[in-house]
Amino acid sequence: MQGLRLFFFYLIFSSLRAEAAASRPLVYESCGEKEEISEHPKRAISIDTNTTEIMLALGLSSSLVGIAGIDDHSSLLPELSKDLAHVRLLKGPYPNLESLIALRPDFVFAGWQYGFSEGSGLTPARLRKFGVATYSLNESCIRVRSRPPIGFDDIYTDIRTIGRIFRVEARAEALIADYEKRTEALRSKVQAMALKSRRIFVYDSGEASPFTAGKYGIPTAMIEALGSKNIFDDLATNWTGVSWEDIFRRQPEFIIIVDYGAKSAEQKRAFLAKKFKDSGIPAIDKGRFLVLPYAAMTPGVRTIESTEKLFEALSRAFPEHVNG
């Protein structure tokens, strides 16, 4: 009796194993949810600049059928946006479900508030019902669940997972190795110069109240990699609105202006200078600003380069350390 039962189990198990081996399903995690796909996607859509650039940097332009959430190819890095003639561009902020499904995708790479949103109905759960797999940017998971502090590892995980999903692991590892090497180099430079911790404010936009990066935004990881401090690293979110009074109270010594939207970086800078004229805020008194484009302040292939630029800017802004 016992033997018979075991035999049945063996039969069932072996058949399952055989099936599994045939399709070799890939299991990955997206914002804590287990996702499973049977083969690597061939009709992918990426939403927003940074996700698109990750796809392109991994050489996956032939797997893309659509790019959404950007206005035109010029917002992408020029070296990455060469062969995109076959890719449909869905212009404007974020698309709706129908316009995505019309491209018959099998995979969507986006993030919460990078295209996915409960209210608009474009969510991974909904897409799954149409047989579309998804991967959400690690940084964006804070919108749907709690998570450990932000770091460059989040970007590496994104790149590594996309690499696995599209079977381009080697390219992914090469990219990551390069980023790790450059990050290490930055760290030793910071140590060598004994670059002091500086209070840095990330100004995204907003005149009634400023919009900035909090504890879980990738800018915090960039700033901390250089041993400095995001003045709003106590806000448990990635991007959020704060008050002008807080900025006065926290006395930033350096300001990063995110360049996008209706106001130009120069206008944003002039606005801040006027707003805090004679306020004694060091960053404004000394004119210590760095302008970085939107895509450079989101997790992706520009993050390390932006961190390098930030390092340059900091060492120029605080020259005593270059020699010290």
Next chain:
Amino acid sequence: MRTVSFLWGGGTLLLFAMFILGLASGSSDLRFTELIDLLRHRLGYGPPLSEELLNKDLILWSIRLPRVLMAALSGAGLSLVGAAIQALVRNPMADPWLLGVSSGASLGAVLVLVSGLSLFGGLSLQIFAFFGASLASGLIYFFSRRSQIFSSTRLIFSGLAISFCLEALTQVVIFTAARKGEVQNVMFWTMGSLGSVESSDLLVPSLALLAGFSFLFRSRTKLNIACLSELKAFSLGLDLQRFRRNVFLVSAALTAVLVSVTGSIGFVGLMVPHVLRLLLGNDYRLLIPGCLLGGASFMIAADALARSFFSPQEIPIGIITALLGSPIFLWLMRSSNE
């Protein structure tokens, strides 16, 4: 009455036309002939579909159809509730918003969105919205009564006070929440959206609309009487106290169900009944069927615009209902001689 059958006939035709329009419009092109092909295919006729048409088939039945149906349900439901509330408080400017349902549902939904709570799995948003809506209208009902007497003036004032209070609370939750990134979701919720509607969302609203409509349709004469003074209504044999309570409860429940699926879509409940009143006169025997068919048609048209105007993006449908509704409303008001 000839007018009634004419209204039913004309309204049904309009609704059918809007239904087809709703199915045909959207961000991906669907030509009318393709629509016919797909319909025929669904019914078992016609040739097998090409790969492109298969995709359109999927979009049509899985995305557009549930949306169009939900638009019809919520347009009809909100208009009916608006008409009923207007009789309840004897004021043509009354709106389902006075029931506190929209603000209550928003608060419930926002609490779920910002806390990331998921007690009931994927349904937690709807369930909390429904709880919030019921709580709000319960409070308003409580404050509208004094020594067992339900007063319409009290309803208006307690409705205003509690709705404002709950909306303020919603803002407090948004501003103090740790996960502020949900603000955009919340915005979409408070402005109303049909974007997240799936076919599985349709059952409860359909049943609620059916129940609400049959109650109001049976009460159509009583609703007319309720527009008169309390004393007159009483002498016509209508126990206004009990009738008002029932209308309140039915309206609140129906709105709560609708709002929990779509968020609060403004203006429809105020405008559709009043436009119909200007066209048909204040006769609930005409207004009730009129709101059912006219409200549904209006909302399908508004949603079709919300989907196709800025395609592939969507604008919150509340913006369209206001943009589309206000001019019609003002024009009718001016050309009417009252």
Next chain:
Amino acid sequence: MNDDFALQVEDLGVSLRGKALLADLSFDVRPGEWLGIVGPNGSGKSTLLQALVGFLKPKQGSIRIEGQRLDQLSALQRARIMAYIQQEASPMPGFRVSSFLELAFHPLEGVYDQGVWQEECAALCKEFQLENRQSSPLAELSGGERQRVLLVQSLLQKPKILLLDELTNHLDIYFQLEIMKKLQALPLTKVTVLHDLNLAARYCDRILSLQVGRNSGWGKPSEVLTEENLYRLYGVHCEVTRVGDSVSQIRWA
């Protein structure tokens, strides 16, 4: 129980929020009789009418209509016996005459043939010269037309008792007389609140005069509308001219 009375009021007292509005009122009305209620402002005339229709609950005493206790009848049962008319302006725009008139069928639903009722409706509208106003909004009617619509509506309710609260106020004398004549021709029991004492004297079978919620005279016009009683009520002297048993004119001094 006495079926001989259309309306019997015994020892009626009505209070609102602890304030006594009516007290110790007793009177009765025989079928077909027309009772006029007179009295100065605030004497409780309208309150009495609202108590008679059952809208205000008595604090003490009882009201019987057709021999049955009013508080034991349902709203519908009451509406089949009594119709009440007051100055009514619909707060809702667009209420049309035909829709408004048809509300009178509500208490009759299921107990009266709708086809017959519709014919009666048409006939009454014709009689009251409203047949061309069917689709007009109430708000567009002239004062006289509106009063006629109100009267027709309450007649369509097929009542045995008609309660009227100041129906002739604000009307030209022509319409006042017209309404009063129509009412007089109706074979119904009527209870009306009247301001114009001359109209009351001319048309009512009996008069009840109220003073701060109490009975200050009940009987034939000639018994109630006396110089002394009117001075007590209104604080104004007057001269009452009588022809035989009836009052023909009241002239204020």
